Amino acid sequence: MRLFLENGLKGTRGYFLYKRVDGNNVLKELNKMGNIWVVMTVDERKAAKLELEPFNWDKCDD
Incomplete structure (x- = not known):
């Protein structure tokens, strides 16, 4: 998810x-x-x- 605001929160348009x-x-x-x-x-x-592959938690250190 991405939120794009023209001129930040002070602007009046966004996507x-x-x-x-x-x-x-x-x-x-x-x-x-x-x-x-x-x-x-x-x-x-x-x-x-998109089909995501399961994450292999065994690769992570404790």
Whole structure:
């Protein structure tokens, strides 16, 4: 998940980008109205689902 804000918290526009569990990519456009960030548009694109391999904890030191 990534949050991009134009001009930081003092700005009025931003984007929230993340990958859903089913593999789709989602981009939400945000606008600041007063002190509240509001989702203006949602764009979802189909993408391949990532299959993660199990992590081998035996490689880690105690």
